[in-house]
Amino acid sequence: MEKNGYSIFESELKVRPDDIDMFNHVHNSKYFDYVLAARYDQMEQFYKMPMESFLSSGFGWVVRTAHVDFKRALVMGDTIKVRTGILTINEKGCRVQFEIENIRTKKIASDGWFDYVLIDISTGKGSKVNAEMIKAYSI
Amino acid sequence: MEKNGYSIFESELKVRPDDIDMFNHVHNSKYFDYVLAARYDQMEQFYKMPMESFLSSGFGWVVRTAHVDFKRALVMGDTIKVRTGILTINEKGCRVQFEIENIRTKKIASDGWFDYVLIDISTGKGSKVNAEMIKAYSI
Amino acid sequence: MEKNGYSIFESELKVRPDDIDMFNHVHNSKYFDYVLAARYDQMEQFYKMPMESFLSSGFGWVVRTAHVDFKRALVMGDTIKVRTGILTINEKGCRVQFEIENIRTKKIASDGWFDYVLIDISTGKGSKVNAEMIKAYSI
Amino acid sequence: MEKNGYSIFESELKVRPDDIDMFNHVHNSKYFDYVLAARYDQMEQFYKMPMESFLSSGFGWVVRTAHVDFKRALVMGDTIKVRTGILTINEKGCRVQFEIENIRTKKIASDGWFDYVLIDISTGKGSKVNAEMIKAYSI
Numbered sequence: 374m375e376k377n378g379y380s381i382f383e384s385e386l387k388v389r390p391d392d393i394d395m396f397n398h399v400h401n402s403k404y405f406d407y408v409l410a411a412r413y414d415q416m417e418q419f420y421k422m423p424m425e426s427f428l429s430s431g432f433g434w435v436v437r438t439a440h441v442d443f444k445r446a447l448v449m450g451d452t453i454k455v456r457t458g459i460l461t462i463n464e465k466g467c468r469v470q471f472e473i474e475n476i477r478t479k480k481i482a483s484d485g486w487f488d489y490v491l492i493d494i495s496t497g498k499g500s501k502v503n504a505e506m507i508k509a510y511s512i
Numbered sequence: 513m514e515k516n517g518y519s520i521f522e523s524e525l526k527v528r529p530d531d532i533d534m535f536n537h538v539h540n541s542k543y544f545d546y547v548l549a550a551r552y553d554q555m556e557q558f559y560k561m562p563m564e565s566f567l568s569s570g571f572g573w574v575v576r577t578a579h580v581d582f583k584r585a586l587v588m589g590d591t592i593k594v595r596t597g598i599l600t601i602n603e604k605g606c607r608v609q610f611e612i613e614n615i616r617t618k619k620i621a622s623d624g625w626f627d628y629v630l631i632d633i634s635t636g637k638g639s640k641v642n643a644e645m646i647k648a649y650s651i
Numbered sequence: 652m653e654k655n656g657y658s659i660f661e662s663e664l665k666v667r668p669d670d671i672d673m674f675n676h677v678h679n680s681k682y683f684d685y686v687l688a689a690r691y692d693q694m695e696q697f698y699k700m701p702m703e704s705f706l707s708s709g710f711g712w713v714v715r716t717a718h719v720d721f722k723r724a725l726v727m728g729d730t731i732k733v734r735t736g737i738l739t740i741n742e743k744g745c746r747v748q749f750e751i752e753n754i755r756t757k758k759i760a761s762d763g764w765f766d767y768v769l770i771d772i773s774t775g776k777g778s779k780v781n782a783e784m785i786k787a788y789s790i
Numbered sequence: 791m792e793k794n795g796y797s798i799f800e801s802e803l804k805v806r807p808d809d810i811d812m813f814n815h816v817h818n819s820k821y822f823d824y825v826l827a828a829r830y831d832q833m834e835q836f837y838k839m840p841m842e843s844f845l846s847s848g849f850g851w852v853v854r855t856a857h858v859d860f861k862r863a864l865v866m867g868d869t870i871k872v873r874t875g876i877l878t879i880n881e882k883g884c885r886v887q888f889e890i891e892n893i894r895t896k897k898i899a900s901d902g903w904f905d906y907v908l909i910d911i912s913t914g915k916g917s918k919v920n921a922e923m924i925k926a927y928s929i
Contacts, residue, residue, distance in 0.1 A: 391539055391541060394534075402530060441855065672810060
């Protein structure tokens with residue numbers, strides 16, 4: 374992952390049997406779910422701004438663009454470390470980089486980045502990321 | 513399926529690749545999703561009471577008990593007919609029977625029933641099924 | 652859960668954001684996945700007969716019937732204990748009871764049972780559960 | 791979508807209730823599943839080289855990189871057209887562009903591209919795309 378001023382956080386997850394596809398690998402779309410799950414966890418645990426607090430104030434973070442590299446397949450029984458960190462953040466949104474490490478092999482299974490924008494839940498339209506939010510994420 | 517006074521409706525669905533599991537069969541939990549998808553479709557199309565109209569009036573149908581028999585595996589590429597019909601309905605809720613036919617083999621892949629109760633979305637508590645709703649479903 | 656001669660095992664799982672449905676609850680079909688995930692874990696950890704060893708010897712356990720009671724909704728952020736235990740086992744298959752406890756509320760979110768049969772992977776047909784397997788599960 | 795010498799094919803899909811997330815939108819990872827489903831369908835229907843024929847000859851296409859733009863949310867009840875086409879293909883793999891049109895709004899819900907490589911199922915290693923395969927996809 375790119376090192377910059379922002380912290381990188383890590384969450385641990387275990388592959389579930391329903392994540393496995395016809396190739397006996399974790400299905401591509403599940404990597405997505407793993408990163409989102411890690412990010413939710415980290416919003417609450419490290420940034421002290423859980424998704425629930427955004428939702429209750431009428432906002433939500435949604436993915437605008439996703440870029441995922443699949444490097445090595447994950448299989449049944451694997452446990453993973455999902456690391457994420459902010460690449461850039463401004464009033465328009467933020468780019469979050471991630472990598473997924475397979476604990477069994479110590480190798481990177483996948484990496485990439487997600488662009489998030491903030492939306493107003495009631496209208497579904499984009500909303501400015503305010504200074505307080507930017508500060509909370511700038512750790 | 514048990515024949516009684518209530519209509520039996522049918523919806524067609526195609527198995528998606530992400531429904532396939534490590535045995536190269538449709539994963540057990542997806543049968544559930546197929547029946548719920550068919551039921552939504554049928555609430556709108558045949559009963560003229562789409563889930564959205566329940567939601568917008570503050571109510572929702574939720575599953576209280578599910579009983580599913582898996583008779584024959586579904587595989588990649590299969591298309592299915594999902595038939596559902598009311599078994600019983602009263603102010604406490606309704607029991608819906610279903611069967612899933614594999615169009616390729618003309619055999620029953622799965623059958624069973626779901627008990628639904630009506631909840632008040634704001635409180636999450638159970639709510640009475642009123643006479644108008646019972647009438648709408650008694651076709 | 653029913654107490655009988657068989658052990659009851661417990662696995663811990665965390666709800667993932669992709670498990671949440673339009674009612675802001677865990678989607679019904681995911682309870683299924685939770686029980687299967689716990690069972691896989693327990694086959695390996697406690698029975699010392701992981702699903703992989705069945706698969707490599709040409710056999711697999713598949714669900715024949717599922718019966719699930721949904722008692723209380725699970726929501727975003729919940730962590731659960733999934734307990735399972737054998738109710739009956741013989742050469743035709745086994746019935747596994749389960750219950751899911753919400754760690755946050757200490758209440759039962761769901762309980763029920765699954766009937767499993769053993770299949771020969773190459774033919775897809777049912778196969779006898781042999782004495783060695785029955786013994787391994789009779790702890 | 792970029793027009794080039796290659797054909798663009800279209801498949802129709804209906805959003806399933808289990809695709810809907812806590813924001814009452816189709817969950818991000820499901821777009822992935824929609825494109826894969828469309829691609830499978832099109833491999834069989836238009837290229838006359840279904841995934842099953844690759845699998846039975848010991849090969850499989852796997853996603854190496856995915857790039858997905860989410861432009862407008864899909865909601866419960868939506869039906870979509872998934873269009874895909876080859877951007878580039880050579881012995882190392884192929885890049886497939888896609889776009890998802892919401893039939894209700896006639897607007898693009900998502901677009902992007904996937905890089906696929908061919909793997910030898912038995913070893914899991916990459917394999918050359920041979921001239922016959924390149925020809926079959928060059929329509």
